[in-house]
Amino acid sequence: MATKIYAALLRGVNVGGSRKVPMARLRTLLEELGLGGVRTYLQSGNAVFSADRGDEESLAAEVGAALEKEFGFPVDLLVRDGAYLRAVAEACPFPAADLEGRQLHVTYFSAPVDPDRFAGLDRAAFLPEEFRLGDRALYLYAPDGLGRSRLGEALSRPALTKGLIATSRNWNTVAKLVDWTDV
Structure with missing residues (x-):
């Protein structure tokens, strides 16, 4: 191998x-x-x-x-x-180059996530915060950072991640890990 x-x-x-x-x-x-x-x-x-x-x-x-x-x-x-990791970064639906690293996060999941899992969230109630699903990943745009993100808090509820390992990284960490694993 x-x-x-x-x-x-x-x-x-x-x-x-x-x-x-x-x-x-x-x-x-x-x-x-x-x-x-x-x-x-x-x-x-x-x-x-x-x-x-x-x-x-x-x-x-x-x-x-x-x-x-x-x-x-x-x-x-x-x-x-x-x-x-590179594919997840390249698939980011938000303008990562125009944002501060603290404003954009990726939650990596242990398995693909069915969008129906998040159907009960009223996305409009959290604007301007937004999220989008990717391949075993969730992208979160939180303009005031994750520490103040109401949407981030809602997305981390156990019912939404039940049965999965989920761990989040800010965009600075995402970019660093891509850089370090790029061959």
């Missing part, structure tokens, strides 16, 4: 002082699994690595098991290859 470059997107670590996963230890842990070229970005659980085995799902399971063994709690995560 040819070597591919992947990003691991950890969900819910290093937020509010709980579920701590130090990035230096994450890098070492990934290297101990035999993954190469390991780099981490920010403290929010973004790692890039190369692998010549497995696929997104098996690598996520392997990394997740190692994280739980090391830190004593389960960590939901997604692993996505560089081609997928």
Whole structure:
């Protein structure tokens, strides 16, 4: 199997002082699994690595098991290859080049999402905030940032993400991960 470059997107670590996963230890842990070229970005659980085995799902399971063994709690995560990350960025329905990174977010999902899941949201009630669905991704335009986004809060309700792993990144992180996984 040819070597591919992947990003691991950890969900819910290093937020509010709980579920701590130090990035230096994450890098070492990934290297101990035999993954190469390991780099981490920010403290929010973004790692890039190369692998010549497995696929997104098996690598996520392997990394997740190692994280739980090391830190004593389960960590939901997604692993996505560089081609997928680039395709998501290129498919962005909003003018990313004209926006600040804090205004645009991508939520990556573990599986395709049926638009009917969001049918009950009154999109007009949240304007100028908007969202659009992509391939296992949701794009959120929040002009005042995610921290003040009423739509972002509504989209994160457990009923809307039930049965899925969902983890969000702002556009600056999306772009950095694309850059680091681009081959």
